Amino acid sequence: MNTLIFDWDGTLANSIDNIVIAMQRAAVDVELPVRSVREVRDIIGLALPDAVAVLYPGLGDPILAERLIQAYADNYLALEQNPSPLFGGVRSALDALRGCGFNLAVATGKGRRGLDRMLGTHGLEDYFDVTRCADETAGKPHPRMIEEILAELDVTPSDACMVGDSEFDILMGHNAGVCSVAVTYGAMTHEQLLRSRPVHCVDSFDEFHGWALPQFRSSQLAGV
Structure with a gap:
């Protein structure tokens, strides 16, 4: 090898805690149900569109999905002003x-x-x-x-x-x-x-x- x-x-x-907090805050920002810590941890590793599809399988609104992705990115960047070690x-x-x-x-x-x-x-x-x-x-x-x-x-x-x-x-x-x-x-x-x-x-x-x-x-x- x-x-x-x-x-x-x-x-x-x-960086796990920042990812979880950012996704939960993003859900609040776009008025979607906030998923649990365990639910968010279980999608870490997926590309963001795939992660959103798993967390909100019945969303059916691509514009809302994009808003959630952008809200997540904004919240994550704000949290990463103090970078994950x-x-x-x-x-x-x-x-x-x-x-x-x-x-x-x-x-x-x-x-x-x-x-x-x-x-x-x-x-x-x-x-x-x-x-x-x-x-x-x-x-x-x-x-x-x-x-x-x-x-x-x-x-x-x-x-x-x-x-x-x-x-x-x-x-x-x-x-x-x-x-x-x-x-x-x-x-x-x-x-x-x-x-x-x-x-x-x-x-x-x-x-x-x-x-x-x-x-x-x-x-x-x-x-x-």
Whole structure:
């Protein structure tokens, strides 16, 4: 294994609370029923139009859906004036993983503007070899984001791993033919994640780092 593909929200960045609050405030702004914390957490990872369709399946009004999406974006930007931090251990682990030779990539339900803003905020613009966002290709759990990343890196699915905190991340990995690792500290519960059959679950990013390094070393030895 030589390629690690990370989700952003709930995997690298501790942004779950801001996402939930922004969606609940957006519902108030456009006079829709406010969904529970659990309901909002369960759509994190989807592209915004898909998330709205899950939260409000009977909406049937594309103009109202667009108003909700814009209200969410406005509320999220306001909350992110104090940027969501990276999870503990993320920066040092990315340094180490990159230093030992892994290709690093991001596949996120965020839009391109949002991801670029976050990468800039945290000084991570040069950390990732490839990034893909939901507004420039098919959203999760469709495999296209991963397929495009692998094609750009000239990597086979057997050499890659998808890392995420939602069932959409894990299912996208399965659909693309890559192994999938679940992190349990993000949007979805351990029990929810197990239902999507990840190859491994970790409770911290440091734990993932410890799991990934032997995978890289074993793949290097296999190629000798």
